[in-house]
Amino acid sequence: xxxxxxAGAGDLRAATRARMTVNAGELVGDLFEYHAVRxxxxxxxxxGDQSSAEDVVQDAFLGLYRGAARLRxxxxxxxxxxxxxLNGCRSVLRSRKRAWSSLIPTHDPPAWSAESAAMAGEDxxxxxxxxxxxxxxxxxxxxxxxxxxxxxxxxxADLGVTRGTVASTASRALAALGRELGEQP
Amino acid sequence: MSMPDEVPVSIADQRLRETEQxxxxxxxxxxxxxxxxxxxxxxxxxxxxxxWSRWLPWxxxxxxxxxxxxxxxxxxxxVLIPLAAAAAITVIATAMTVVVPKAFxxxxxxxxxxxxxxxxxxxxxxYPARPAAVAYASDLAAAYPxxxxxxxxxxRFFVGIRQLPATSEILTTGLAVYSAATGRVVASVAQxxxxxxxxxxxxxxxxxxxxxxxxxxxxxxxxxxxxxxSLGPQGRPTGWAPLAVPEVTGEIRYNNALAxxxxxxxxxxxxxxxxxxxxxxxxxxxxxxxxxRTWSTLWPAVPRNLSLSANGTLLSFVGNPSSGTKKNSQVExxxxxxxxxxxxxxxxxxxxxxLHAPGGVQSALLSPTGAITFAMTASNPRRPTVSENVNxxxxxxxxxxxxxxxxxxxxxGPGFTTDASGQYILVYPGSTPLIQELNLTTRxxxxxxxxAVPIAAAW
Numbered sequence: 001x002x003x004x005x006x007a008g009a010g011d012l013r014a015a016t017r018a019r020m021t022v023n024a025g026e027l028v029g030d031l032f033e034y035h036a037v038r039x040x041x042x043x044x045x046x047x048g049d050q051s052s053a054e055d056v057v058q059d060a061f062l063g064l065y066r067g068a069a070r071l072r073x074x075x076x077x078x079x080x081x082x083x084x085x086l087n088g089c090r091s092v093l094r095s096r097k098r099a100w101s102s103l104i105p106t107h108d109p110p111a112w113s114a115e116s117a118a119m120a121g122e123d124x125x126x127x128x129x130x131x132x133x134x135x136x137x138x139x140x141x142x143x144x145x146x147x148x149x150x151x152x153x154x155x156x157a158d159l160g161v162t163r164g165t166v167a168s169t170a171s172r173a174l175a176a177l178g179r180e181l182g183e184q185p
Numbered sequence: 186m187s188m189p190d191e192v193p194v195s196i197a198d199q200r201l202r203e204t205e206q207x208x209x210x211x212x213x214x215x216x217x218x219x220x221x222x223x224x225x226x227x228x229x230x231x232x233x234x235x236x237w238s239r240w241l242p243w244x245x246x247x248x249x250x251x252x253x254x255x256x257x258x259x260x261x262x263x264v265l266i267p268l269a270a271a272a273a274i275t276v277i278a279t280a281m282t283v284v285v286p287k288a289f290x291x292x293x294x295x296x297x298x299x300x301x302x303x304x305x306x307x308x309x310x311x312y313p314a315r316p317a318a319v320a321y322a323s324d325l326a327a328a329y330p331x332x333x334x335x336x337x338x339x340x341r342f343f344v345g346i347r348q349l350p351a352t353s354e355i356l357t358t359g360l361a362v363y364s365a366a367t368g369r370v371v372a373s374v375a376q377x378x379x380x381x382x383x384x385x386x387x388x389x390x391x392x393x394x395x396x397x398x399x400x401x402x403x404x405x406x407x408x409x410x411x412x413x414x415s416l417g418p419q420g421r422p423t424g425w426a427p428l429a430v431p432e433v434t435g436e437i438r439y440n441n442a443l444a445x446x447x448x449x450x451x452x453x454x455x456x457x458x459x460x461x462x463x464x465x466x467x468x469x470x471x472x473x474x475x476x477x478r479t480w481s482t483l484w485p486a487v488p489r490n491l492s493l494s495a496n497g498t499l500l501s502f503v504g505n506p507s508s509g510t511k512k513n514s515q516v517e518x519x520x521x522x523x524x525x526x527x528x529x530x531x532x533x534x535x536x537x538x539x540l541h542a543p544g545g546v547q548s549a550l551l552s553p554t555g556a557i558t559f560a561m562t563a564s565n566p567r568r569p570t571v572s573e574n575v576n577x578x579x580x581x582x583x584x585x586x587x588x589x590x591x592x593x594x595x596x597x598g599p600g601f602t603t604d605a606s607g608q609y610i611l612v613y614p615g616s617t618p619l620i621q622e623l624n625l626t627t628r629x630x631x632x633x634x635x636x637a638v639p640i641a642a643a644w
Contacts, residue, residue, distance in 0.1 A: 040224060041216035050219060126629045127211035146205065147212035178204050182339055182608075182624040 028065045031077055036061070038148075039085050045143045046089040048132065056088035082148075083158050086140060093136060130180035138173035141166055196341070196366045203366075203631075324577065324586045325625065328552030329607060330495065334626055337606040340365055342420040343620070344395050345613065345639025346383045346440065358383040360397060361637060362420045365611075365622060365644065368633040371420040377412060384437045388643040389413060390449025391605035395643060396428055398443050398454065400436045407459035409433045411452070430470050431477050434458060440615070440641035441600045444491035444500070447553050447607065451497025451525065455488040467491075467532055469500065469525045480523065480532035488521075488532070490548045490600065494555030495607065500525050501539065501551045501558060501580075517545030520560055522580060540583040547573060548600055553607035556580055559589065559625070561601060561612075573599065575610070575623060590623055590630050604644050613642040 036057060043053030060081050131139055137159070144155045145166075152166045159166070326332040342362050349357040360374040360383050376382060377399040385398045393416040398409050411428035435456030437443060442455040452470040467488050468479040482488060488502040500523045519541035527535035540546065542562040549560040558580045561573045577586040592599070592612055601612040601623075612621040618638050622631045 037219065037221050037224065041219045044219055045212055045215060053219075054224060123207070123629060123631075124211035124214045126627055127207050128215055130627075131208070131211070142208060143212065146208040147216060174201060174204055177208070178200060180627070181204070181207075181629055182336075182627050 027077070028061050031064070031081065032061055035078060035081060039081060042082075042143060042148060043085050043089055045131075045147055046086075046139060047092045052092050053089075056085055056092060059088050060084035079154075079157065086158060089140075090136065126181065127177075130177050133180060134173055134176055138169055138176065141169045142173050142177075145170055196364065199366050325557070328554055328557040328577075328625075330554055335606045335608045336626060337604075337608050339609050339622065339624065340393075340604050340611075340644040342371065342393070342416055343611055343639075343642050343644035344386055344388075344397075344416070345635075345637075345642040346386055346397075347637040347639055357402070358640070360386070360422075361639070362416060362422060363620075363635060363639070363642075364420065365633070368620065368635040370635075370637060372422060374414075374422055374425070377410065381410060384409075384641075385440050385443035385454075386641050386643045387443045387445040387452070388602070388605060389445045389452075391447065392449075394449065396443070396445055396452060398437045400438075407434075407436045407457075409435060409437050409454070409456055428452075428472075430472065430475055433468065433470075433477075435466055435468075439487075439489040441490045441548070441602075442488070444493045446493040446497030447495030447605045448497065449605075451493055453491050453493050453497075453500050453525070455482075455491055455502065467500070467502065467523065469497070471497075478525065478529055480527070480529060480535065482532045490550075492550035492603075493525075494551050495553035495605075498525055499523075499551060499555035499580075501549055501555075503546050503549050517541060517543075518547075520546050520549040520558060520578075522551075522555075522558075538583075539580055540578050540585075550601060550603050550610070551580065557586065559601075559603075559610065561592070561599065575601075575612075589625060590628050592621055592623070592630065600641065602643050609644070611642055611644050613639050615640050 039057045039060070040050070040053050043056045044050055047053055047056065063084050064077060064081060131142060134142070140159065141155060144150045144158060145152075150158070152163045152170075155166045156163045161169075325334055329335060341364070343365055345361050345363055346358050347361050349359050357376060359376065361370045362372040363369065364371050377397075380402045381399040382402050383397055384400045387396050388394070389396045394413060395415070396411055396413045398411055400409055401407075411430055411433075412425065413428045414422045414425040417423050430452070433454065433456060435458045437454055437456045439455065444453045445451065446453075450472050452472060453468065454470075455465060455467050457465045465482050465487065466479045467482065468477055470477050482504075488504045490503040492501045493499070501520060502523070503518050503520055505518055520539040521536045522539055523532060523536045539549075539558050540560060542560070544562060547561040549558055551558055556579070558578045559575055560578060561575050573592045575589045575592055577589050578584065579586060599612055599614045601610050603610050608625055610623040610625060612623060614620075615638065618636065619632055619634045620639065620642065622633065623629070624631075
């Protein structure tokens, strides 16, 4: 059975192409089945809380639903969703910064929720806290590279930057992370 | 003295790989908190294609109804956004024409432009982003001179004493230099001399200098010799020489019965005097003046796990609370402190108990200021060999400040030591092939496997 987490790219493309002729609702429904959980997890890592992450992902799927007719190649739907989620996460962080800059941190890492606390040890929570202190772009690159295991080329496409920028951003992020964790990378 | 070739390992690459692996594990663990069963977004098919949901939107999570959210943009785009834009323009215009000029004039008139600043012209700090971490940092600040929590690089090497295969029933030990990142032995030093073996080691100051104590391998001799050496950039021992201090009467019998102050000027030891009444002594040697001061103890007080504050004025040790009276010898070990300027005499006349704990205190060490004591206690007294807690305590009152880190999978009686900055603790179980490195600032714990078990260590 293909689930949200083990669906390969080939499965996805096949499923998406097969749905090219069906209506947008079914296309979005299929993609939701395959990718919603993974995208919500990615958004949680970026915005820090599940509620915002769910909203962002749902908005991304709604955007896909509305723009399905304009989607030239449905096989690119996942890349579109991922980019939408990234943009949505940025919007959430920006709006938090505007509204609550003096009251709460912009990004609260998912290190303190009861669920993740039970699953992640102190070491991992410390890593998540360190990631949360990185600039937004570096955080995005790390999540895309080390959670979604995307290649630098895919990350560059998602973020709209060059591969060199991705590599240098990742390098700086790892160096900063090493320093944060008390190491010298 | 044999020194193997330098191990050709790139520490930077190794740490980069470790960081990447940590990231993957942390992301995966955090992501696992989101499971399909806890997602509150209904499936699109439930909302977009089933007509009944349009009439029963409260049946499920109303806020995330796909239908409602599909309709919302019209409201946003056609009404709310234009209204919000108009309101924003009004507010900005009002602020620019009325509020800002008044604010500037008030600031110039009354406070000379420092109206928003605190005492000394320092702008008030914003609300702390991570209150939990700040609270810990404020407690930890007392541990360091000036309240400045260090952010030093972790030591690259640590020195360990390892037991070598015995020959003719004579205990032999060797000195090894380990890479702190990989646990590999990068250099080693053979026995200090015929009939002597290494017993304890301590870091001497912050320049990768060490002092090591050696004792007789056999015979009636009751003596301790001290040597000092430094590590080169690649971990190779250099400048090996006997430490020029007065002769110590007695024999160091515990692997953790040697400590040095962070400034490298004071050495403390605990040694048995090899007499029939099983007496021992705690001694302090001032390396600059070569003056020695000792305090006597009786069995089973047995001070061990010595630690000095950075300036060497305060000494802590773990020992039996019987105070050498031979009573209550079964009572669990406690942490004690002793002022190093106290008059010589029985240690029981001068020392002060910092804390005791159910199951006993395994190890303890002082922070650089001496204000905080980090102690390792059994988290579960009934199973002390499985998990230990490193807790922070106020040295003066014994009040617990909190758990620093749980250290697992240790054997009984693990030792630990700190680096010169007081930021990094090295935990060495003594009988299992691993060591653990604890960053007190970040509370990060790193476990490194070692090929040769160190029975004593310093960094």
